[in-house]
Amino acid sequence: MHFCHWSHDLKGLNFKERWASKAKTYDDLLILAVLGTVCGLFSGLLMAVFYAVVYLPARYLLGTDFDAFEMLPVEWRVGLLVGACFVLALVFTLLPKPLHKVGVPFVVERLNHHNGNLPVWNAVVQFFTAAIGLVGGLSIGKEGPAVHLGATLGSVLAQKAKLPRYGVETLLACGVAGAISAVFQTPLAGVLFVFEVIFLEYQQRYVLPVLLSSVTATLVSHNIIGPLDIISIDAVSSLVLSLDLFVACSALVVFILVLSVVFLQAQKQLWRFSGLSVWWRFALVALASCVAAVYLPESLGSGFLPLSHLLSGDLIVYSLFLLIVVKTVLTAFTIGMGIPGGMIGPTFIIGGLAGVQVGLVFGEGMTDVTLFALLGMAAMMATCFQAPLTALIAIIEMTHSSATIVPALFVIVLSCLLIRVFFHQESVFVERLHFMGMMTNMSPFQRFLKHHTIKPVAESVLVLPTFTPIERVKDLASNMIDYVVYEKDSQWRLVRRLAVLDALQTLDAGPQPWLIVLEEGVAMDVSRAADSTPVSVIEEPASLEDMLSWFQKTGLSEVIVPLPNSSFRLVSRHRLDQFLLKSD
Structure with missing residues (x-):
């Protein structure tokens, strides 16, 4: 309400x-x-x-x-x-x-x-x-x-x-x-x-x-909601940038790269089945999830609880590597089959578990395991969504520590670079839109047009009645506008102001065909006094892109746009082109 x-x-x-x-x-x-x-x-x-x-x-x-x-x-x-x-x-x-x-x-x-x-x-x-x-x-x-x-x-x-x-x-x-x-x-x-x-x-x-x-x-x-303390990192208070650390980080990069490719390619293959009945697709998701629920329930859900328990030593799984693979494939399968959910949280979990696996192989203490969990989380998220700075800052803000910046940058940049160079892989969202045949970004020219209204290319016009009193016509001499418009037979007409004034001067030679007498006095029939051209009237476009699209679609060169304050503006293709050239 x-x-x-x-x-x-x-x-x-x-x-x-x-x-x-x-x-x-x-x-x-x-x-x-x-x-x-x-x-x-x-x-x-x-x-x-x-x-x-x-x-x-x-x-x-x-x-x-x-x-x-x-x-x-x-x-x-x-x-x-x-x-x-x-x-x-x-x-x-x-x-x-x-x-x-x-x-x-x-x-x-x-x-x-x-x-x-x-x-x-x-x-x-x-x-x-x-x-x-x-x-x-x-x-x-x-x-x-x-x-x-x-x-x-x-x-x-x-x-x-x-x-x-x-x-x-x-x-x-x-x-x-x-x-x-x-x-x-x-x-x-x-x-x-x-x-x-x-x-x-x-x-x-x-x-x-x-x-x-x-x-x-x-x-x-x-x-x-309250504070969300995702992972406690008290153990990562000091960090020695040794050669062994970067060797282990390189191994983590390879692991993350493989998991990211599996995660992305599995979804791309599954998108082909989007035309399949929703009952079949969701039944397959239910079947796969139920198998995981029976044999490896830690792979269910979206939270960080299994990872937190693993880091604290409260959770022991028969095979951490198996959990990583199942979580990766199950999430890709669930999303790829059309279940309406997110991927950021699951990629954090997958990356964190992968980091723990590498930390257990190369490390000797809980400090290394916690560190590599954070590095894996950042690298997996950054690689899947091509968002390196987002992943880095997210890890720093969630853990309230900047101790991991240097190794995190190493694994993030290397993972993002390798997946783009060797696998030509964009963000999973970009890949999805490409699969649907849609563009994901705009050219600078398009964005420029979208961010401008018609105001820079619009000029004021004066609306006159078809039968305009002579005194009002004389007032046009002190007006600085170039065009006037009038409506006749449900059709708007555009005429130059100077053409109307030129017609007024012909009164010196005697009565004119456009001169009429009304109850209010003598008036000019503007439709007979000066040559005019028909002009369309459209609602105000949202941006110059819409205006340019209208010109291209109709092939017309001028249009009248009424504004909310009851005034009218004339927009011409010529003025639009001039504005674009000047801005360029």
Whole structure:
């Protein structure tokens, strides 16, 4: 109810009109800062609700920490998994196809191809389907759904405030950063995630509003959910950069590289079965998950509990390597088959387990094992999503320590470099969009057009009635506009102001055919007084990209655009081309 009230108030403010009247082409930092803070507040609250929906039932069922599915009886594990897959299959069967699109790839698609307009109902589907999968113990994460929910929140807020394209992108970025920050309580990593994973480039002009959103969401999450101490790293207090350390790091890079390739290639192969019935796909996921639930339950869920227990010595598995392989394949299989969940958390877990394995092989104490767990987490996340800085900062913020920076940079950079050079592998989200035949980034020219309204290329026009009083026509001599428009027979006509004045001067030679007498006095029939051209009238485009697309599609050279303040503007292809050449 409060959100609807906020939305109504924002809609009434009409920031787009204010933008056009007082701001530069795409810059009003104060408005964006305020809205970014509001977006961060709502993102934090939304993630707290998501946590409650997912983890309160889990805590009630398990009676212990999050994701401890291995502590449940076998029949409970199998029942939860089968029940979750059945409900998800039923939901996606009943829902129309457009509502099936959820997750990070959908956010990037809407950002690049639909002006950042994210439908609310897709977010509702994402919320509940992800919650069902997480409660059921499927090997998925909560971060992808968080991104979708935060992005939708920012998109809706921008639409209600009627922001131009640049404002929409900024608030969408604020929503994503706020959601990631609330989930991990890592404000800087949330900001970097937006640039490296969603926008695929660094945008300096987004930074301040996005930072405000990220910090606000973190504070909300910290106060409602409580502090999230992912892993204790008291053992990593001092670090000696020895040759042996970097030999072990090189081995970790190779291990992470193999796991990343398996994780990504398995999903790419599974995408080919997206046309298969949802019942068959989710039944196969249920079968594979149930086998894991019986023989290796530590591979279920999305939390860090198994990794934390392993580091503390409380968890002993028969084969750590087997757990790593099963977790990697099971997560790739679950996501690849279409279960609506995230991948960031699972990649952290897989990388952390891989780091523990390498630490046990090369290390002699708990310090080395903890260190390599952190390095593995950062490297796996960075390699799968091509987000090196996000992974590095996330590890530093989650562990509250900078002791691992140098070796972490070594494994992150080397892993990202090798997978791109030798396997030509992009981020898993980019690969997914490429598989769907969609572009994932825009050229600088496209982005330039998207970030400008029609204001720089629009000129004022004066609207006259078809029968204009002579006195009003004489007033045109003191007006500086170039064109006037009038409507006749439901068709708008464009005429030059000087042509109307030239016609007025012909009165000196005697009465003219365009001269008529009305009850109010003598008037000019503008349609007969001067040559005119028909002109189209369209709603104000969201950006210059839309305006250029309209010109290219229609082949026309001029158009009239009515503005919210009841004025009219003339936009011509000639002025648009001049503006682009001047800006270039």
